[in-house]
Amino acid sequence: MSTSVGTAAKVSSARAAAPVRPRGGLRAWATRAPLLPALVFLVAVTQLPFVATLVISLFDWNSYDPDARRFTGLSNYATVVTDPALQESVLTTMLLTASVVIVSVVLGLGLALLLDRAFFGRGFVRTLLITPFLLVPVSAALLWKHVLYNPEYGLLNGAWAWVAGLFGDTDPAQPDWISGMPLVAVEAALVWQWTPFMMLILLAGLQSRPGEMVEAARLDGANSLQIFRYLTLPHLRRYLELGVLLGSIYIVQHFDAVFTITSGGLGTANLPYTIYQTFYKAHEYGLASAAGVVVVIGTMVLATFALRVVSSLFREEANRA
Amino acid sequence: MTLRQRPSRIPVRLGAVAAVAALLAGCAGAGGGGTSGDGEALNVLMVNNPQMVQLQKLTADHFTRSTGIEVHFTVLPENEVRDKISQDFSNQAGQYDIATISNYEVPFYAKNGWLHPLDPYVAKDKAFDQDDILEPLSESLTAADGKLYAEPFYGESSFLMYRKDVFAAKGLTMPPKPTWQQVADLAAKADGAEKGMKGICLRGLPGWGEVMAPLTTVVNTMGGTWFTKDWKAQLTSPEFTRATEFYVRLVREHGEAGAAQSGYAECLNNMTQGKSAMWYDATAGAGSLEAANSPVKGRIGYVPAPVDRTESSGWLYTWAFGMQKASKKADNAWKFISWASGKEYEKLVGKQVGWSDVPAGKRSSTYADPEYRQAAAAFADVTKQAIDAADPVNPGVQPRPAAGIQFVGIPEFTDLGTKVSQEISAAIAGRKSVPEALAASQKLAEKVAEEYR
DSSP states (O other): OHHHHHHHHHHHHHHHHGGGSTTOHHHHHHHHGGGHHHHHHHIIIIIHHHHHHHHHTTEEOBTTOGGGOEEOTTHHHHHHHHOHHHHHHHHHHHHHHHHHHHHHHHHHHHHHHHHTSOOTTHHHHHHHHHHHHHSOHHHHHHIIIIIIIOTTTOHHHHHHHHHHHHTTOSSOOOOOHHHHSHHHHHHHHHHHHHHHHHHHHHHHHHHTSOHHHHHHHHHTTOOHHHHIIIIIHHHHHHHHHHHHHHHHHHHHTOOHHIIIIITTTTTTOOHHHHHHHHHHTSOBHHHHHHHHHHHHHHHHHHHHHHHHHHHHHHHHHHHHO | OOOOOOOOOHHHHHTTOHHHHHHHHHHHHHHTGGGGGGGTOEEEEEEOOHHHHHHHHHIIIIIIHHHOOOEEEEEEOHHHHHHHHHHHHHTTOOSOSEEEEETTTHHHHHHTTOBOOOHHHHHHOGGGOGGGBOHHHHHHTBOTTSOBOEEEEEEEOEEEEEEHHHHHHHTOOOOSSOBHHHHHHHHHHHTTSSTTOBSOBOOOSSSTTTTHHHHHHHHHHTTOOSBOTTOOBOTTSHHHHHHHHHHHHHHHHHSOTTGGGOOHHHHHHHHHTTOBSEEEEETHHHHHHTSTTOTTTTOEEEEEOOBSSSSOOOOOEEEEEEEBTTOSOHHHHHHHHHHHTSHHHHHHHHHHTOGGGSOOSSBTGGGGOHHHHHHTTTTHHHHHHHHHHOOSSOOSSSOOSSOOSSSOSSTTHHHHHHHHHHHHHHHHTTSSOHHHHHHHHHHHHHHHHHHHO
8 A cells, every 4th residue: 555655646646746747748647657566546535435425425326216316406404414313422522522531541641651661560550551553442341341340240340349249238329330320431442443543643742752861951940840740741742633533533433332332222323323314214314414524524533633722722731031 | 254356347348459469469368368268157245154155165066066156256245245245236237147136125125126036937937936935035025116125044933942841840831822911920929040040131232134123013013013014103102112111011020131232142142051941043053053063952842932912923034135227147046046955955955064054944845855844844834934924015014115024124114123223222221211212213213204205
């Protein structure tokens, strides 16, 4: 894949260079031609499916009623915007993404700061901390649903019963975690998976921090808090941005935890789950495609917006500092 | 998984391009040597249930060996199978000759003209013995035009499973034909019979095939219905409300913890682990409870689905083989269906794999076979009775606009049922009242009903 991206970049630079030598048309094409297959391949695998989705989103197309398929213009988009169930899932998606990203960035930053110190067995601890991120999302979700949350045999209630037993309470409360707080339950599972990702990025940032500057600050009499506030945090700005950006993009699209833990019930259906339901349960291909396009646009807006806000905040801070 | 490419048509197309025909046809011939027999081979699309995977393993050694017909299987999860079938069948692309469909799809697949009627084959194939197929199954696989469109591979109904040992220890008696009120009283008494044991396990997980299946059978027997004959949504009717209130209260008071996330798999787990004294669910559950490694093997009693106002209330579900109308190999396709749904195949599985793995629940003869009866002694008769008693056309107290016991046989039901199930699940979790959940559901159902009026 990296080779085709590379050739595509070359192709575009060749195109950019074209106006400079307008008369060498044939020559230029001769040099371009060998690169074309890679470009065509790239367009075919990345752009055509999206174009197809765009086209399908303009049709009223229910797979169980194939004869009634017809062009309806933008009416699927109107449905997406006005359908209360879809509106709710947009809200759920925003809430889910924002809380998971913020909490895992904060936790990840804490863990990265701890791991930045030298101690015995650091490599081992680091590997352990990264493990949740390496787990397949659906198995992580199953783990949380059955091993931890389950009110009958889950570890959370089991551990609580054991602790309560130590104090002589033989019949402790056994809360039903998922029914009690469905969205928080899904978020907790996601935070657990995504904290290591944030930690990795921030740890890379911390380890690229020049040691002399910290030393100089110490000589100038800065305490640890001041060093963190005025040196470490501004230095981590780009890494935090990257973490938030990538995290948001992935969690907006997240499906496994919602599907596995609650099956979209109890107000946890996010947009990807709703699209799944529209496609597989309602068989409304047009509507599902329209909702999919909306998610892509939403992700792009969110990513751009988040990047801008975060960048400008830090820039202000840096200026003030 | 064996995802097979469709037979290559490249040689045919290239035949037209005379200049390169010789060269390229040679290449294609060399490259596609393995697919040379594909003109005769059958393509079968199946759902990935254990029984189907078993069938896949046995086909080459038995069916292909005796008939010479090669069979290529595509095995996918349930949702993807539905999706793939509707794509291939709606275009009548003919990629798959045979597909597994359930009795839910048969009415509208047949109406869309996607399926090949099987009556002519059945009439000719005496060995297949259509009369041996349990009547409700044949009925549920027959479309509105009176033609038969699929042959069952296995069938199931629902019944009540309970712990005989726990009931005996507590001095409780299970009536041979319990009513829901009796079951609710028994659940209250059996609750806490052992440490951590609940009275009953009932599904609460959202999904049209999860919580909606048992709940709809309760609605049916308590006099409710989704739609009246003239397509009026009835989800807020007193009967539907009473049934839902009953179900939700029973599972909240004496049901399993975490009910809103419990489906078939979770309840099976609870029952096996001794966390529930009763379980109302699919007859297929008995096979797992009586499996050799089950800790509750031999301790379970089985009685018909609890009733209220009707004589019986068990549901009816079957995975069946349907033939695509556009298939050019219909005769061979029937040979495969006749073999896979036939009596001999059940015997083959019984001998080669084990009698507990037989795709049962579809033929009377299965329940007369001494070897099967021995393996399924605990539940064979009550399962057959449950399937025999199911009436897919008239499951409640009023005429219905579409066939189906635990579902409404219209394409919109997967979506409607799933959305309503999320409301019910919220009520089971205590986040909504039943009237609130049903009022929201009624609006969704009314929208679907409008399209049919």
